[in-house]
Amino acid sequence: MSWKISPAVADILRRGGEGEGLEREQAILLLILPLRSREVAALMQTADALSRAQFGEKAENHFHIGVNVAPCPLNCQFCSLTEKAGIFKEAAEFSDEQILEWARYGETFGADALNIMTTGNFSFERLLEIGRLLSKSVFVPLVANTRDISHAEGEALLEAGFVGAYHAVRLGEGRVTPLDSKRRVQTIRVLKDVGLKWMNCIEPVGPEHSAEEIADLMLLAREHGATFSGVMRRVNFPGSPMEPYGMISELEMARMVAVSRLVMGTVPKAHCTHEPNAISLAAGANLFFPEVGSSPRDGEADTGKGRGSSGERCKAMQREMGWNPDLPSNCFTRRPSPAGAVSPLG
Numbered sequence: 375m376s377w378k379i380s381p382a383v384a385d386i387l388r389r390g391g392e393g394e395g396l397e398r399e400q401a402i403l404l405l406i407l408p409l410r411s412r413e414v415a416a417l418m419q420t421a422d423a424l425s426r427a428q429f430g431e432k433a434e435n436h437f438h439i440g441v442n443v444a445p446c447p448l449n450c451q452f453c454s455l456t457e458k459a460g461i462f463k464e465a466a467e468f469s470d471e472q473i474l475e476w477a478r479y480g481e482t483f484g485a486d487a488l489n490i491m492t493t494g495n496f497s498f499e500r501l502l503e504i505g506r507l508l509s510k511s512v513f514v515p516l517v518a519n520t521r522d523i524s525h526a527e528g529e530a531l532l533e534a535g536f537v538g539a540y541h542a543v544r545l546g547e548g549r550v551t552p553l554d555s556k557r558r559v560q561t562i563r564v565l566k567d568v569g570l571k572w573m574n575c576i577e578p579v580g581p582e583h584s585a586e587e588i589a590d591l592m593l594l595a596r597e598h599g600a601t602f603s604g605v606m607r608r609v610n611f612p613g614s615p616m617e618p619y620g621m622i623s624e625l626e627m628a629r630m631v632a633v634s635r636l637v638m639g640t641v642p643k644a645h646c647t648h649e650p651n652a653i654s655l656a657a658g659a660n661l662f663f664p665e666v667g668s669s670p671r672d673g674e675a676d677t678g679k680g681r682g683s684s685g686e687r688c689k690a691m692q693r694e695m696g697w698n699p700d701l702p703s704n705c706f707t708r709r710p711s712p713a714g715a716v717s718p719l720g
């Protein structure tokens with residue numbers, strides 16, 4: 375067995391490790407490297423070193439709060455919150471009190487952002503109300519995770535207290551979803567135009583996705599300046615129409631996390647993976663999403679009682695892998711309260 379790695383891969387890693395970003399063909403070559411090869415070990419180590427050099431020891435936790443469940447008529451095939459999945463037969467919202475309790479829990483465990491997720495058919499006006507409620511109640515920066523928006527709606531999100539939005543062109547967009555990837559990109563442009571930070575992930579990755587389509591989305595994230603853009607695998611809820619395709623392993627996801635990290639170069643402020651897993655924290659990822667409320671990966675209305683990980687669990691995993699979740703966020707500065715009070719969290 376040779377102890378050396380391929381010179382072609384070594385060249386790509388040298389370039390990637392210096393933060394130059396990767397070309398499409400280079401990313402594709404790395405994405406199809408044999409999983410247990412020395413090359414993949416070197417790839418992960420290079421991505422890890424780049425993240426630690428750029429982000430310091432900081433681990434981030436962006437707390438996902440899904441505010442409603444619904445039989446969503448858009449019927450994206452990977453999502454449990456659809457009419458076709460038949461899991462949630464009635465639309466239901468979590469109460470203001472429940473959302474506030476979760477937000478305060480996020481503040482207490484030291485979340486770096488609150489990621490407020492709605493289904494695709496949720497009232498935009500109601501999302502704005504939730505933003506106004508949270509922005510006067512907690513110090514944690516607010517990120518919206520909702521449908522495609524116009525410039526006027528982007529401005530309204532800002533006015534309601536949001537500072538960023540999570541928005542992805544999903545793998546299989548237009549094939550397994552009814553949505554148009556061009557419209558998704560238009561929303562990403564809106565975010566930039568109005569001054570909302572853009573959060574992204576390559577998702578939801580399954581075994582059926584080609585290295586080419588994965589690489590294209592990684593390059594899109596760099597081109598449009600994502601604040602972060604890691605990798606989330608598809609989780610097949612029981613009865614999912616995607617079950618015949620299976621799921622990728624955490625190890626396969628970590629290989630993609632590493633490639634995505636090198637593609638992004640010095641553009642991002644963090645690098646995400648989902649669901650929380652230790653190996654990606656040694657492959658360039660430093661950002662987790664603890665979760666409560668609705669989730670497209672869960673049959674439980676409150677994923678905090680199902681698949682979702684708590685803030686404490688995420689932070690413990692990060693510490694085990696040599697990251698420090700208690701440092702200030704690289705993605706956001708914590709807001710002062712509307713009354714000018716000093717944040718108890720500094």
Ligand code: SF4
Binds near residue numbers: 446447448
């Ligand atoms: S992913 Fe969003 S838009 Fe698609 S079905 Fe689920 S809730 Fe609706």
